[in-house]
Amino acid sequence: MISMMRHPARPPHVALADHFANPASSRHPLRIRLTSGEEFDCRAPCFDVDHLALSVTTSEGDVRKVRPADIQVVYERRPRWPAYAGLSVTTVALGAAMSAVLVPLLAPLTAADGAFLGALGGALAAAVLPWFLPSLSPFAYERLLERLGPFASWRTVFRKADA
Numbered sequence: 001m002i003s004m005m006r007h008p009a010r011p012p013h014v015a016l017a018d019h020f021a022n023p024a025s026s027r028h029p030l031r032i033r034l035t036s037g038e039e040f041d042c043r044a045p046c047f048d049v050d051h052l053a054l055s056v057t058t059s060e061g062d063v064r065k066v067r068p069a070d071i072q073v074v075y076e077r078r079p080r081w082p083a084y085a086g087l088s089v090t091t092v093a094l095g096a097a098m099s100a101v102l103v104p105l106l107a108p109l110t111a112a113d114g115a116f117l118g119a120l121g122g123a124l125a126a127a128v129l130p131w132f133l134p135s136l137s138p139f140a141y142e143r144l145l146e147r148l149g150p151f152a153s154w155r156t157v158f159r160k161a162d163a
Contacts (some may be wrong), residue, residue: 012068012160013052019157020047020054025135028058029142031075032066040064043138059142073081074158077142079130083151088126095122 010018032054042056042064053065099118100111109117121130134141145152 006016012071013047016054016068016071016074016158017047017049022047027083027131027138027141029077029138029145030157031077032056032071033073033075034066034070034162035072036070041142043142052129065108071158072160073155073156076157077128077152078155079148079152083148084130086151087129088123091126091129092119092122095125 009055023058030042030045031039032042041059043059044057046055047053047057048065051065054071055063055065058064095118096115097118099121100115103109103114103117104111107114132146
C-alpha cells in the first residue's frame with residue numbers, strides 16, 4: 001500500500017527567492033500585505049539572499065526591505081487576455097494602415113502590398129510589445145494597468161500558507 005507523505009512546506013524566504021529569481025517577475029506592479037495588516041503597492045522587486053529580505057520600490061519612490069516572515073500575501077497586477085488581444089489587433093491594424101499609405105510613396109509597391117507588409121510588422125510588434133512595455137516605463141505601465149480596470153486583475157503570487 002502506498003502511503004501519502006506530505007512534503008514539508010518550503011520556508012517563506014525560499015518561496016520568495018524562487019519566484020523573484022525570474023527576471024520576468026519584476027515587470028509587474030505588486031501589492032504586499034504584511035502580517036501587521038499594512039498593505040502597500042510597489043514595483044521592482046529583488047530578493048536579497050544575503051539579508052533574506054525582499055527589496056521593493058514603493059509607489060512613493062522609497063526603497064523598502066521586507067522580511068519574508070512579515071509578508072502575509074503578495075499580489076501581482078497583470079493584464080487579462082482581452083487587453084492583450086486588443087493591443088494585438090490595434091497594433092496590426094495601425095501597422096497595416098500606416099504602411100498602406102507610406103509604402104506606395106516610398107517604393108514601387110501597391111497599397112495592398114504595403115498593408116500586408118505593415119500587418120506583418122504589426123504582428124511582430126504585437127508579439128514583442130507586452131514584454132517591452134513594462135521595462136520601457138514601469139510607472140506608465142502601472143498607470144496603464146490601473147486604467148484597464150476590468151481588463152487587468154490582481155493575481156496571488158505568494159501566500160504565507162502556500163510556502
